[in-house]
């Protein structure tokens with residue numbers, strides 16, 4: 001029997017509810033880092049799909065265009081919603097903290113304008129380059145191969161954490177654009193495929209690979225800090241944050257995805273507890 005919320009010591013709290021409601025329960029300046037992966041408004045009513053017997057190199061098996069009710073976002077209402085959750089994040093995230101926001105061209109305008117209207121300073125705009133992205137099935141557009149990620153902070157004095165030396169020293173086996181000892185650029189070459197353990201309980205249609213979130217944490221997180229994932233989906237942020245040693249809070253409105261998150265998170269807890277013995 002699955003529940004609507006779950007707590008593990010003071011390390012994890014997740015709840016199946018509207019994020020605007022959930023965030024109301026969080027105190028001002030109580031979060032060190034937030035990772036927001038909101039609805040993009042990329043869903044359409046179109047019904048494109050690609051059968052599994054295609055011969056397109058590097059594109060795997062069957063594909064189908066995403067179309068989900070939770071992803072419908074448009075017009076003034078789309079902007080109002082974006083403004084509302086960003087306004088809550090501004091209240092909750094410490095001035096010394098920061099926020100990562102995923103977007104595509106569908107919602108990146110809303111996010112950018114809302115940040116500027118709220119006085120949230122953009123630190124960087126990152127292009128997440130996806131080598132193995134979804135093909136364009138209509139043949140009427142270029143193949144979309146990137147997502148835009150904004151790194152922003154709510155302070156007035158640029159006190160946000162940047163683990164500069166660690167990031168500069170790092171290299172990543174799959175990223176052909178980053179060499180150890182060189183500054184990290186704003187284009188990240190990170191394939192979008194997931195490892196077996198990331199999908200062992202099922203998948204979310206816009207699930208992010210853990211190594212993308214790991215990179216955000218390396219840049220801006222500290223173990224023992226508090227992480228908020230306002231649009232949890234399959235729980236990727238919570239899984240990565242827990243492994244990093246953070247205390248994590250997450251909200252997800254769809255029960256199906258909340259349950260998926262819960263299974264992934266419980267598995268992480270089991271792994272951690274068994275490693276103690």
Ligand SMILES: C[S@@+](CC[C@H](N)C(=O)[O-])C[C@H]1O[C@@H](n2cnc3c(N)ncnc32)[C@H](O)[C@@H]1O
Nearest residue numbers: 018019037070204207208231233234236252253
């Ligand atoms: C882009 S997906 C997040 C995917 C996630 N990063 C992952 O790796 O699985 C956005 C999620 O936000 C959820 N969502 C949409 N509106 C919401 C709301 N008002 N409150 C809470 N969750 C919401 C959707 O159900 C969806 O699962």
